[in-house]
Amino acid sequence: xxxxxxxxxxxxxxxxxxxxxxxxxxxxxxxxxxxxxxxxxxxxxxxxxxxxxxxxxxxxxxxxxxxxxxxxxxxxxxxxxxxxxxxxxxxxxxxxxxxxxxxxxxxxxxxxxxxxxxxxxxxxxxxxxxxxxxxxxxxxxxxxxxxxxxxxxxxxxxxxxxxxxxxxxxxxxxxxxxxxxxxxxxxxxxxxxxxxxxxxxxxxxxxxxxxxxxxxxxxxxxxxxxxxxxxxxxxxxxxxxxxxxxxxxxxxxxxxxxxxxxxxxxxxxxxxxxxxxxxxxxxxxxxxxxxxx
Amino acid sequence: xxxxxxxxxxxxxxxxxxxxxxxxxxxxxxxxxxxxxxxxxxxxxxxxxxxxxxxxxxxxxxxxxxxxxxxxxxxxxxxxxxxxxxxxxxxxxxxxxxxxxxxxxxxxxxxxxxxxxxxxxxxxxxxxxxxxxxxxxxxxxxxxxxxxxxxxxxxxxxxxxxxxxxxxxxxxxxxxxxxxxxxxxxxxxxxxxxxxxxxxxxxxxxxxxxxxxxxxxxxxxxxxxxxxxxxxxxxxxxxxxxxxxxxxxxxxxxxxxxxxxxxxxxxxxxxxxxxxx
Numbered sequence: 001x002x003x004x005x006x007x008x009x010x011x012x013x014x015x016x017x018x019x020x021x022x023x024x025x026x027x028x029x030x031x032x033x034x035x036x037x038x039x040x041x042x043x044x045x046x047x048x049x050x051x052x053x054x055x056x057x058x059x060x061x062x063x064x065x066x067x068x069x070x071x072x073x074x075x076x077x078x079x080x081x082x083x084x085x086x087x088x089x090x091x092x093x094x095x096x097x098x099x100x101x102x103x104x105x106x107x108x109x110x111x112x113x114x115x116x117x118x119x120x121x122x123x124x125x126x127x128x129x130x131x132x133x134x135x136x137x138x139x140x141x142x143x144x145x146x147x148x149x150x151x152x153x154x155x156x157x158x159x160x161x162x163x164x165x166x167x168x169x170x171x172x173x174x175x176x177x178x179x180x181x182x183x184x185x186x187x188x189x190x191x192x193x194x195x196x197x198x199x200x201x202x203x204x205x206x207x208x209x210x211x212x213x214x215x216x217x218x219x220x221x222x223x224x225x226x227x228x229x230x231x232x233x234x235x236x237x238x239x240x241x242x243x244x245x246x247x248x249x250x251x252x253x254x255x256x257x258x259x260x261x262x263x264x265x266x267x268x269x270x271x272x273x274x275x276x277x278x279x280x281x282x283x284x285x286x287x288x289x290x291x292x293x
Numbered sequence: 294x295x296x297x298x299x300x301x302x303x304x305x306x307x308x309x310x311x312x313x314x315x316x317x318x319x320x321x322x323x324x325x326x327x328x329x330x331x332x333x334x335x336x337x338x339x340x341x342x343x344x345x346x347x348x349x350x351x352x353x354x355x356x357x358x359x360x361x362x363x364x365x366x367x368x369x370x371x372x373x374x375x376x377x378x379x380x381x382x383x384x385x386x387x388x389x390x391x392x393x394x395x396x397x398x399x400x401x402x403x404x405x406x407x408x409x410x411x412x413x414x415x416x417x418x419x420x421x422x423x424x425x426x427x428x429x430x431x432x433x434x435x436x437x438x439x440x441x442x443x444x445x446x447x448x449x450x451x452x453x454x455x456x457x458x459x460x461x462x463x464x465x466x467x468x469x470x471x472x473x474x475x476x477x478x479x480x481x482x483x484x485x486x487x488x489x490x491x492x493x494x495x496x497x498x499x500x501x502x503x504x505x506x507x508x509x510x511x512x513x514x515x516x517x518x519x520x521x522x523x524x525x526x527x528x529x530x531x532x533x534x535x536x537x538x539x540x541x542x543x544x545x546x547x548x549x550x551x552x553x554x555x556x557x558x559x560x561x562x563x564x565x566x567x568x569x570x
Contacts (some may be wrong), residue, residue: 005392010472014391015399018384018443021376025414025440026406032417043420086311093308096301104308106556107316113548113559114319115501117519118541121526122318125338125534134321137338172315177564200300229410232503236523250412257416258508270413277410 030274036267043263054268065269067244068252072228075163075248079227082167084219087174092204094175095182105179109172116169116232123165124237127151153242162234162246166227174219181215182208217288224284225277249273322545326350326538333534349539356529357540361514362521365431369517370499373435374492377442381491382484384443385450386476390462400451406444415508422509433509434517438499446491449565453487454480486558493555494562497548518544 037054041047058065090108094101111119126134129150136148151161185208193203209216231250234240240247240255249269257266321339326349328342353359384403388396418437422428427436457480465475503519510516516524522544530537552559 002392004466004472004475005390007391007472011387011391011393013473014383014387014476017376018380018403018447019399021380021436021439022403022406022443025418025437026409026443027402029414029417029421030409032420033413036416043423090308090311093304093311096304097308104312105560106553107312109556109560110319110549110552111315112563113497113501113552114545115519115522115548116503117522117526118322118545121522121530121537121541122322126318131333131534132338134318134338168315171311173563176560180564225408225410229412231412250410253412254415258419263416263420267416270416273410274413277408281408 033267033270036264037271039264041263042261044261047264050264054265057265058268058272064244064247064252065249068247068249071159071244071246072230072248074159075166075230075234076224076227078160078163079167079230080220080223082164083170083174083223084178084216086167086171087219088178088216090171090175091179091182094179105172105176108175111169111171112173114169117236119165119169120233120236123161123233124152127161152238155242155245158238158242158245162237165237166230166233170223170226174223177215177219178212181212185211213288217285220288221281221284224280228277228280229273249276319545322538323542326535326542328535328538330533330535346535349533349535350543352533352536353525353540353543356536357525358513358516358521359518359525359540359543362516362518365515366500366518369431369434369438370496372431373438373442373499374495376435376439377446377495378488378491380439381443381446382450382481382488383476385447385454386480388447389451389454390457390459390480391472400447403444403447406441407448409441411441411504415504419508428509429512429515431515434502434505437505438502442495442498445562445565446495449487449491449562450484452565453484457483489555490558490562490565493551493558496551497559497563500548 038049038051039047040050040053094104097104127136127150129136129148132140132148135151139145139148149157151157154161189207189211190203193207198207229250230248231254234246234248235251235254238246240251250273253266253269253273256262256269324341325338327345327347329344329346329348332340332343384399387393388400414437418433419428422433427433462475462479465479470478501519502517503523506517506520507523510520522540525540526537
């Protein structure tokens with residue numbers, strides 16, 4: 001038995017296909033990206049080694065980079081608030097509802113399975129001003145017609161308008177993760193607290209929240225890293241415009257590489273997106289842990 | 294939880310309102326796809342069609358080249374998923390069941406992939422595929438999607454294999470099975486439920502994939518549905534609203550069907566993949 005399980009040749013046969021594809025499409029490209037980021041290259045002429053120039057340009061002189069970085073932070077904030085906060089609210093609601101939980105879960109989750117191209121188009125028509133879209137129409141019906149505006153071309157509102165669809169599509173995902181965490185709390189803990197006279201809200205804040213904190217941390221990390229690499233929906237809805245008000249780092253990186261054909265600078269930004277995600281994860285973990293003490 | 298009747302009513306109202314916000318836009322697209330062009334010039338976007346017409350669907354099918362996009366998407370999805378299932382089931386078998394020194398490091402290496410943003414591989418892969426000439430072919434979509442689907446799929450298979458006891462493998466070996474037979478005749482068929490989860494979860498991601506398809510494919514004949522849909526909207530979306538909604542409905546219906554038939558597997562797969570990140 002042991003000999004059969006130690007069969008070296010079988011290990012290779014089983015492992016190599018996955019390992020080869022994975023290394024060549026996921027791991028090695030990261031190293032290549034780092035390598036490219038030290039060059040100036042348009043993909044056609046010779047690569048020119050320029051050391052850290054791409055990085056000094058990125059951090060020093062590029063206003064669009066910092067604009068996109070700032071936009072990205074707002075984008076992350078709106079999405080995390082929608083996905084984790086609203087997801088948690090719905091999860092709590094579901095634990096208190098007895099009828100139709102399964103149906104609710106299935107329907108809440110439905111937006112998560114639709115292609116971002118369709119979601120981008122759906123929200124473009126929701127925000128539409130002329131012909132009047134769903135949002136502006138509802139505002140008018142509520143007597144708030146003065147608030148109606150072309151959301152996606154409004155300099156003040158476009159970034160918010162572009163963030164909402166991404167938040168919206170995955171509320172159901174976080175709702176289910178948090179709901180599962182709430183359900184896994186043993187009911188005798190709840191009973192004991194009740195006997196001690198705890199109200200439902202006491203119970204929630206001082207018992208349930210601490211118990212689901214690990215899951216909450218993971219959810220915040222997922223929502224944050226997901227939003228940091230957010231690309232499809234802003235790219236499709238506004239392509240960074242009007243001006244640069246909805247430009248995010250991934251859309252800027254994409255345009256730099258594939259429209260301006262500046263592969264070196266694009267790679268530097270891609271590397272920055274990875275590092276930024278890693279820092280965000282470390283930061284969130286630190287923050288959630290320190291709250292405990 | 295035992296809230297008072299009053300707060301229970303409020304909870305029910307809020308959850309119902311949120312449900313409408315989550316679901317109504319999808320229903321609305323579907324309803325709007327049956328509207329006649331004159332219905333869009335009226336000022337009420339929420340109205341029902343004055344009469345149901347299939348004209349939009351016919352016009353999309355005539356103008357939109359959807360047949361080609363649909364079959365490209367199908368080829369990419371089926372090939373990618375077949376490779377993902379095969380490769381991840383085999384790799385997970387080594388990691389969980391075989392005696393091999395580096396299993397934990399290999400597993401760790403794969404799980405790192407869950408964290409990696411797609412953007413970082415776009416430029417190198419574009420250059421590599423350009424040089425090797427597979428740019429503009431469906432292979433350029435299949436390879437990276439297999440790569441990015443492997444981490445979560447391997448994780449799902451590894452967690453399932455934990456429940457298969459070594460005794461039944463030993464019994465099979467006593468009966469004269471070699472290592473390949475143990476895998477093919479016993480372990481692989483036993484993992485049917487995990488296979489279903491991996492299939493439906495990946496099917497939805499792959500069917501909807503946009504960035505690779507938008508970057509690596511420039512020929513009309515190799516486009517997949519999401520990029521085809523984007524082109525259609527870019528070309529006709531401002532003039533033909535009804536047809537645009539019909540095009541969205543056509544691309545969405547396959548994933549919706551899969552979802553409503555297998556919703557438990559879809560949800561468990563996507564949340565498992567998610568919570569690992």
